[in-house]
Amino acid sequence: MAKITRITTQKKHKNRFNIFLDDGNGEKYGFSVDEAVLVEYRLRKYLDLDQATITSLIQKDTLHKSYTLAINFLSYRMRTKKEIRDYLIQKEVDEEHIAQILDKLSAEHLIDDRQFADAFVRTRMQTTSKGPMLVRQELIQKGVDEVFAHEAIEMYTFEIQLEKALKLAKKKLGSSSKKSFRQQIQQLQGSLMQKGFSADVVNEVTANLQNEKKDDAEWEALVKQGEKVLRKQRQKYSGFELEQKVKEALYRKGFTIDLINTFLHGEHED
Structure with a gap:
């Protein structure tokens, strides 16, 4: 059994506290905890702690630090479960703690792959020239379930695809003035397919561009x-x-x- 003799605030981290203990052989540093753990376990001077409790407190604090890492990672933008997991693995967090952190983040609605997919598709439609198939591939790579990815991609309608693809094609058409119109069209078709637009959209764009041919x-x-x-x-x-x-x-x-x-x-x- 050890008794808490002092609790001091860390100089560089004001929300973390050093716990000093005396097990009968004089005072010495025991461990440190976050403020949340300090409050939850009501740690205070003269409180007696057995070794099992000390071990539990250290594990609890380790889990809290890992959770804080995840929260900080989420502060920059939305993340998928896979992104969070990969990040915590990179930070060498125990697999058991990773599972607990993901469960907690899900329960707190801080991660939701379905919401992520919807937001991701909307952002890609507004800020990039990528077609739906390429965006869907990005979602899958980020670990989004195929069902969620498919549902989100449905908001990328044929009309939106056509408008974006046609704008992109007109911008590129004529930039290669040394090439024939047919050759430019063929290259545009390949470019639009690589951008992730469907064959139906590419064919419609091609039909629309026929009037863009300039004889001179x-x-x-x-x-x-x-x-x-x-x-x-x-x-x-x-x-x-x-x-x-x-x-x-x-x-x-x-x-x-x-x-x-x-x-x-x-x-x-x-």
Whole structure:
């Protein structure tokens, strides 16, 4: 049995207290506890503590410190259960304490993966150009249950997807003026799919963009590409064979046969 002889406030941590004990061999430092543990167990001078109680107090304080770590981690933004668990594992918290902390945080409504998923999707829709499939993948990676992820993604409607994807596509269209319109469209389709938009949305965007084709820009792109191809192919071919090689190359780049013929049979005719 040991008796508490002194309780002092730590200099650097005003909410933590050092407990000094005397077990019959003189006073010495025993352990430290958080203010919450001090109050809960009514620790005070002259209180007698047996070894089992001391061990319990130390464990209780360790749990409280780990819980405080989790609360601090949550103070920056919402977290999933998996994120909290991974963080506490990184901090070398005992698995038993992690389970208790997660249960407490859930009971206090400080973590809720369903609410997290809803908030995450809303934020991604407002602040990024990512489509729903990419956002859903992010949720799964963060440990959100697939059911919750699916429910949250449903708020990312076809109309919202289309508006976002179309805005993104129009911004990119024309940035590669050296490429044919068809080639730009193909690249846009691939880019939108990588961004996580559905095939239906990508097809609708493609249909909407057909009116964006500008003949002058297409001709300028063809001339730039055509002159480059001509310079390269003239080193090996001439006449009809040269014309066929140029046609094949430009057609693969997405230009129409009519436009290619206009280029070849105009001032660039060999």
